[in-house]
Amino acid sequence: MSRRRSPGQVLGRVGLVLLALPALAAVFAPLVARHSPQRPSGRPLLKPSLGHPLGTDDLGVDIFSQLVYGSRISLAIGLGAAVLAIVVGVLVAVLAGWRRGWVETVLMRLTDVTLAFPFLPLVLVLAAFFGRGLLVTAIVIGAVSWARPARVLWAQVLKLREYPHVQAARAMGATGSRCIVRHILTRLIPVTSAQFVRVANAAIISEAALAFLGLGDPNHASWGMMLANASSNNALLTGAWKWWMVPPGLALTVVVLGFAFTGYASEEWADPRLASPTGRLRFLGRRRRRPAPAPQTAAGAPATGPILSVKDLVVHYDRHGPAVVKGVGFDAPRERVTALVGESGSGKSTIVLALLGLLPGDPLVKGGATFEGRKLLSAAAAARVRGRKIGFVTQAAMNALNPAYTIHFQVAEAAALTMPIGEARRRAGELLENVGLPAEDHGAYPHELSGGMRQRVVIAMALANRPDLLIADEPTTGLDLVTQASILKLLGDLKDQLGLTVLLITHDVQMVLRVADELVILQDGCVVEQGSVATVAADPQQEYTRRLLNTRLSPLAVKV
Amino acid sequence: MTRLLEVQHAHKTFCTGAGARRRRVVALDDVSLSVGEGEIVALVGESGSGKSTLGRAVVGLERLDAGKAMFDAVEYAHMSERAMRKLRPQMHLVLQDPYQSLHPGMRVATAIAEPLEIAGTGNAKSPKVAAALEEVGLTPAGTFLDRYPHQLSGGQRQRVVLARALVGRPRLVVADEPTSMVDATLRAGIVALIRRLRDRFGIAFLVITHDLDMAAAVAEEVAVMQKGRLVECGPTPKVFAAPSDEYTRTLLKAAAEVGRLDVAD
Numbered sequence A: 001m002s003r004r005r006s007p008g009q010v011l012g013r014v015g016l017v018l019l020a021l022p023a024l025a026a027v028f029a030p031l032v033a034r035h036s037p038q039r040p041s042g043r044p045l046l047k048p049s050l051g052h053p054l055g056t057d058d059l060g061v062d063i064f065s066q067l068v069y070g071s072r073i074s075l076a077i078g079l080g081a082a083v084l085a086i087v088v089g090v091l092v093a094v095l096a097g098w099r100r101g102w103v104e105t106v107l108m109r110l111t112d113v114t115l116a117f118p119f120l121p122l123v124l125v126l127a128a129f130f131g132r133g134l135l136v137t138a139i140v141i142g143a144v145s146w147a148r149p150a151r152v153l154w155a156q157v158l159k160l161r162e163y164p165h166v167q168a169a170r171a172m173g174a175t176g177s178r179c180i181v182r183h184i185l186t187r188l189i190p191v192t193s194a195q196f197v198r199v200a201n202a203a204i205i206s207e208a209a210l211a212f213l214g215l216g217d218p219n220h221a222s223w224g225m226m227l228a229n230a231s232s233n234n235a236l237l238t239g240a241w242k243w244w245m246v247p248p249g250l251a252l253t254v255v256v257l258g259f260a261f262t263g264y265a266s267e268e269w270a271d272p273r274l275a276s277p278t279g280r281l282r283f284l285g286r287r288r289r290r291p292a293p294a295p296q297t298a299a300g301a302p303a304t305g306p307i308l309s310v311k312d313l314v315v316h317y318d319r320h321g322p323a324v325v326k327g328v329g330f331d332a333p334r335e336r337v338t339a340l341v342g343e344s345g346s347g348k349s350t351i352v353l354a355l356l357g358l359l360p361g362d363p364l365v366k367g368g369a370t371f372e373g374r375k376l377l378s379a380a381a382a383a384r385v386r387g388r389k390i391g392f393v394t395q396a397a398m399n400a401l402n403p404a405y406t407i408h409f410q411v412a413e414a415a416a417l418t419m420p421i422g423e424a425r426r427r428a429g430e431l432l433e434n435v436g437l438p439a440e441d442h443g444a445y446p447h448e449l450s451g452g453m454r455q456r457v458v459i460a461m462a463l464a465n466r467p468d469l470l471i472a473d474e475p476t477t478g479l480d481l482v483t484q485a486s487i488l489k490l491l492g493d494l495k496d497q498l499g500l501t502v503l504l505i506t507h508d509v510q511m512v513l514r515v516a517d518e519l520v521i522l523q524d525g526c527v528v529e530q531g532s533v534a535t536v537a538a539d540p541q542q543e544y545t546r547r548l549l550n551t552r553l554s555p556l557a558v559k560v
Numbered sequence B: 001m002t003r004l005l006e007v008q009h010a011h012k013t014f015c016t017g018a019g020a021r022r023r024r025v026v027a028l029d030d031v032s033l034s035v036g037e038g039e040i041v042a043l044v045g046e047s048g049s050g051k052s053t054l055g056r057a058v059v060g061l062e063r064l065d066a067g068k069a070m071f072d073a074v075e076y077a078h079m080s081e082r083a084m085r086k087l088r089p090q091m092h093l094v095l096q097d098p099y100q101s102l103h104p105g106m107r108v109a110t111a112i113a114e115p116l117e118i119a120g121t122g123n124a125k126s127p128k129v130a131a132a133l134e135e136v137g138l139t140p141a142g143t144f145l146d147r148y149p150h151q152l153s154g155g156q157r158q159r160v161v162l163a164r165a166l167v168g169r170p171r172l173v174v175a176d177e178p179t180s181m182v183d184a185t186l187r188a189g190i191v192a193l194i195r196r197l198r199d200r201f202g203i204a205f206l207v208i209t210h211d212l213d214m215a216a217a218v219a220e221e222v223a224v225m226q227k228g229r230l231v232e233c234g235p236t237p238k239v240f241a242a243p244s245d246e247y248t249r250t251l252l253k254a255a256a257e258v259g260r261l262d263v264a265d
Helices: A007-027 A063-099 A101-116 A119-130 A134-145 A147-161 A164-171 A176-212 A223-232 A246-269 A278-286 A348-355 A379-385 A407-415 A421-434 A451-462 A481-498 A533-538 A543-549 B051-058 B081-090 B108-119 B127-135 B154-167 B184-201 B212-218 B236-241 B246-257
Strands: A308-316 A323-332 A337-341 A364-371 A390-393 A469-473 A501-506 A518-523 A526-532 A557-559 B005-016 B023-035 B040-044 B066-071 B091-094 B172-176 B204-209 B221-226 B229-235 B262-264
Touching: A007 A063, A007 A246, A063 A101, A063 A134, A063 A147, A063 A176, A063 A223, A063 A246, A101 A147, A119 A134, A119 A176, A134 A147, A134 A176, A147 A176, A164 A176, A164 B091, A176 A223, A176 A246, A223 A246, A308 A348, A323 A337, A323 A348, A323 A364, A323 A518, A323 A526, A337 A348, A337 A481, A348 A364, A348 A469, A348 A501, A390 A451, A407 A421, A407 A451, A421 A451, A451 A469, A451 A481, A469 A481, A481 A501, A481 B246, A518 A533, A518 A543, A526 A533, A526 A543, A543 B184, A557 B246, B005 B051, B023 B040, B023 B051, B023 B066, B023 B204, B040 B051, B040 B184, B040 B212, B051 B091, B051 B172, B051 B204, B081 B091, B081 B108, B091 B154, B108 B127, B108 B154, B127 B154, B154 B172, B154 B184, B184 B204, B184 B212, B204 B212, B212 B236, B212 B246, B221 B236, B221 B246, B229 B236, B229 B246
Parallel strands: A337 A501, A337 A518, A390 A469, A469 A501, A557 B262, B023 B229, B040 B204, B040 B221, B091 B172, B172 B204
Antiparallel strands: A308 A323, A308 A364, A518 A526, B005 B023, B005 B066, B221 B229
16 A cells, blocks of 8 residues: 655655754764764864864864754753743643633733844843753743743643533533643644654754853853854854854754754644554545446436536546546536535545535546536636536535634625625625625624524625526535525525526435425446436436435424 | 532523623523432423523533522532532432533543542542443543543444443432434433433433434433523423423424424324
8 A cells, every 4th residue: 555645744854864864863972973972183274184084173272073062952952942942831831721810810911021022132141040951041032932832832731621521520520630631632643743853943942042142151162152263263254164154054053944844744643543554444434446336327318418427427536546426417407406415435525526626735637527518627727617607505514604804804805806896895795695694693703603604604605606507515504404494595596586596515415305306426536326306306316315315313204 | 408419599690692782691591490319300492491500500610690509418509619529429410412521632541531530539540431331332531531522423332421320320420412413323322321310320411402303312310491490390201291381382393393293182
């Protein structure tokens, strides 16, 4: 099984290799460097030679040895400061986020104050005040760097504490400390590791800056100190910069890049969902090839021809992966509601994303699809009609409205794609009325509306540019029955009033029987049955269709 | 006669927004409800009707402003968190979203063992964990114990959540929308499982749902909530056949419109 690594992971590996160089140098310094990094081992200011690969400094100390031993200082300062900053940051974040109340107020204001200080001047003042030891430098840098991780992690804790698995644990009677250790800290690891790398990086640069400014530990030649020494001995004028300034500068660059690249990937590495290979196996298993795709026949097309026509569509998520959609063909007849029905994993959303050129990554799409007689499948062709001739209501889009703007503004913004802003504003008001939102709600922000009302807003946005085709992916999921009924009715009404063609994607065929005209039943990326609702629902030919139709739980009947 | 769970005259108000937009939302307004030992009661209503708040209050995640909640004749609505901890193993909460109800970094066995670990009666290696998996139909249990949640389908995850609910043998499980996020074809399996767990272990269920056919299929009693008030409560067949409240009729009509219930002439 070939598994392509994400660009982030490739960078992460490069980062690890870059970090391995200074790490090895630090560990094996006595073996690599033949001279002492502190005591003179030759005449001052020697040029590079076999005995002194990078020459000697103004006191006759071997520069190569200083470079090798300098990696110990840089890494120690970086890791030391990062450990300190992260421990403090995590403690502050968890205490503030979990306890809330005055603890949170005090800790987070303290964090804000620390963040408000300019970093380098603060470090300079503290370093000048507390002295020039290595340990002091690490502590000073750590003591200044905890605030950003604290703030980032605090936001995570606030989010995580409301997660269902944390709520469930609390309901089971778990103590606060158990919730924090088992449920919060374990999920903070990805973000924490990224923050750790970031602080380590900043610490190494800060130490170099401090040393360069004369606040380093004079007993240990760090890379920053080497640069400072070289600079004060006019290395730039004598040509000695080539072996005296470039190597420590390069070494700093290597370490900083190494940490930065590792930081990109550490979040991915720390997440079991991305690390475990069996996740991929199930993915393959679910999309196993079926023996024989059922024969496909185009549903009786009206005289004008279908608005959307799909033939032999095959989709692979990536070029080497298995097909997720395996030769699907169907038509969406004009001014009808066509429902694409299947269980999760049947490929129904993938089909739509492929048609609209919205598949993530580097997918392989084969087959043909035409919209109004023009080819659709290329990204450029899809971009021309998307949001204009084809309106798209994505899955759970109602939760993706921008919380910072009123709904009227957001609908107007969608309409402004094809019309001047003044007209778009008028149109937005009209659209919101069309989908059943009264004028007094137009100035509302998304969080002030119920799920059903937000779904109406999303539908209004999809209709903004007078599309001919509206595609709605699970538009009723997450809504209660009364709202589901009203959203389905809205889609049916819009079809009648605006002469719209609707392509509806759902896992629940029962739900769409009243609103849909045509059914396309999908299983494992293949069409198993299609036709008008009347024929398919009354006399399903496939066992799978019967199973989908037979999801009613109770034989009870109601009088309406 | 006291019932297993009795909620009496529960009140709960939330404040939302800030400044001029600040307003009070009455989530529970004088709600009384009871669940008998080994009984399945469905709580139905639209979103925002307060049914989830009531469920959270029952398991002690939400504190009532006023009113009583009694579990086995012990009043606990105003108990301290520490005193409440003794009661907690007897109740369990199952949440709507099977994707978020399980810690993504915890293996199935560890997740199921959590109630045992909290009560100090077992851990991930206990035979009880494997037995619980078998009970919910994830067999052979050995093939599931070491998986992570992302390696399971939505329906399987909801079964794991139910296995976690039964492993500590609670007397009451509050299930908040247990089927709303699983495929339509899998709902029947979850309903059958809830009934089976009740029959085998005598666990009482308070099932919170907006699906009226789910309520009809699973529960002996139905309680209907609207805007924080309990508008109707009674045996399932009676409420469905002859609803006494106008709002219940609206809900039933909506269920018929989306094809969940048959329409009788």
